[in-house]
Amino acid sequence: MIRGITDTVKHLLIINVIMFIGTITLGNGELFSHWFSLYFPENDLFKPWQIFTHMFMHGGGAHLLFNMFALWMFGTAVETQLGSKKFLFLYISAGLGAMLFQLGYYYFQYYSASQGITGFNFSPELLHEIINVNSIEGDYIKPGLFHSGLSDILVENNYSGPQIGSDAFSSLYEMNKVTMARMVGASGCIMGVLAAFGMMNPEAKLMLIFLPVPIKAKYFIPGIIILDIISAFSGQSFFSNSNTAYMAHVGGAFTGFIIMWYWKKTQFNKNRWDR
Template sequence: MMRISDTVKHLIIINVIMFIGTLAIGSGNLFYEWFAMYFPQNDAFKPWQIITHMFMHGGATHILFNMFALWMFGSPVEQVLGSKRFLFLYISAGLGAVLLQLGFYYYQYYQASFGISNLGLSSDLVHSIVNINSVDGNYIVPEIFRKELIEVLTDSNYSGPQIDAATFGSLFEMNKVTLATMVGASGCIMGVMAAFGMMNPEAKLMMIFLPIPIKAKYFIPGIIILDLISGLTGQSFFSPSNTAYMAHVGGAVTGFLIMWYWKKTQFNRNRWN
C-alpha cells in the first residue's frame, strides 16, 4: 500500500477538520456562509473565501472521493516535487480553478445583463434583485424568485417598462449566478492529477464506473475534456449537475502550466526531473 506523504496527510486533516466544523457548528450553515466561495456580487462574499473554499466540502461523498484522489495522486507527486513545491502546485491549481470558474460566471452574468438594459434599473436595485434568496433546499426556484422580485420592485416604487418573460429570464439567470457557490478541493486535485499524468504518462488508471485500464496520458486529458464539455453545455457525465466544471479545467490547466515550466526551464533548481 502506498505511503501517504506528509503534506498530503496534513491537507487531508485540514479538510476533515473543516468538514466536521461544517457539520457541528451553526447547524451546518455557519461554516458554509463563512468559508464557501460566493460570487463577488453576492452579499455573502468575503475575500478569504478565495482560499478557504478549497478546504470545504458539500457532503460525505464529496470529501471522501476528493480525499481519496488527493492521497492516490498527491502522494507520488509530492515524493517527486518535495513538500514546498507540491504545496505551491496545490494552492496555485486551486487559485487557477477559482479564477476560471469566476470568469465563466461573470461571462454568464454580463451576458444575462444585456437582456435587462431597457428596464432602467439602478445599480442598487439590480444588486437587491440578484441577491434575492430563491433557494429551496438544493435548488434555485423561479417561483420563489418571481414572488420576491415583485416585493423588491414594489418596495423600490419601480415604474419602468413591464418585465416580460425574456427580461424575467435574464434577471433569474443573474440571480442564479449570484447565488452560485464553490466548495471543494477538486480544482487543486485536478492540478495534481495533471502533474501526475506528466510524470507518469504510461501509468494505467481506471474509473469506478468504467473499470477499464487507460493510460494516464489519455485518461487525464479525457477527464478534462469531459469537464470542459460539461461546463459549456451543462451536460453532466459523471459528476453531479451542480459541479463547478470550469474550476476543474482551471485547476488542471494551471497544474499543467506549472509542471511544463518546471520541466522545460533551463534552471536546474526549478526542474522536477
C-alpha cells in the first residue's frame, strides 16, 4: 500500500486516470466519450455497459482532479474503517444509486416535456429521429442547432401534420436536451463515500476551500446535499457549472447513507465496524 493511500482507493485512482488519458488521446476525444459515458436510454449512443463505465469517466482535468482529491481524502479514511471489500461495494453501489436518481430525474423531465406534443401524433420513428438531433456544440446544447436539424428531418420525412409552434418546439427541444445529456464522473460514488464518512465521523470538522470555516461533518454533509437538491430544481449552481448532474450527487449520498445505516444496524458492535 502506498503511504497514505489504501489499496482500493489507489486502484480506483489509477483506473480513473487511465480512463481520462484514453479520453483525451484516442479518437479525437470522442471515442471513449461515445463508448463509456452514460447516455439517456433514448439516445442512439446508449449501451448497457455505460451504467458502470461512466463512473470512471470525467469531463475535464479540473473535474478529475477535484473528484480524485475527494476520493483520496475521504475514501482512504472510509476504507481504513470499513475494509476494502465493503468500501468497494459502497463505492460502486453509490455510483449505481446516483445513476438511478439522475436517470429518474431525466425521465421525469422527458415525459413532462412530451405532454406538449400530444396532439401531433409523431410516429415513434420520426420522434426518435427528432430527439436524437445532434444539437451539441462544444459542451453545450444549442437551440439553433436543434431548430436546423428539426427542419431537415421534417422535410426528409415529408411531415404534413399540425404546424409546430413555439410551445411544441420548446417541448421537443426539452426532450432533445434530455436525450443529448450524458453522465460522467465519480461524483455520485464520492458522495456515497462522503455520506459514509459523515456517519462514522460525525464530529470531524470539514471546510470548503472558499469558506474556510470548520463545520462538523454531521452538519456539513447534509448541507451539501440540500444545496444539490436546490440546484437541481432551481438551476442555481453553488459549487460547479450548470450542467452538473445534481440529482446524481443526491442519489449517491442517499445510497451511501442507506448502506451505512443498514450495516450500522446489523453489524456494528461496541469496538469496531465488522469487516
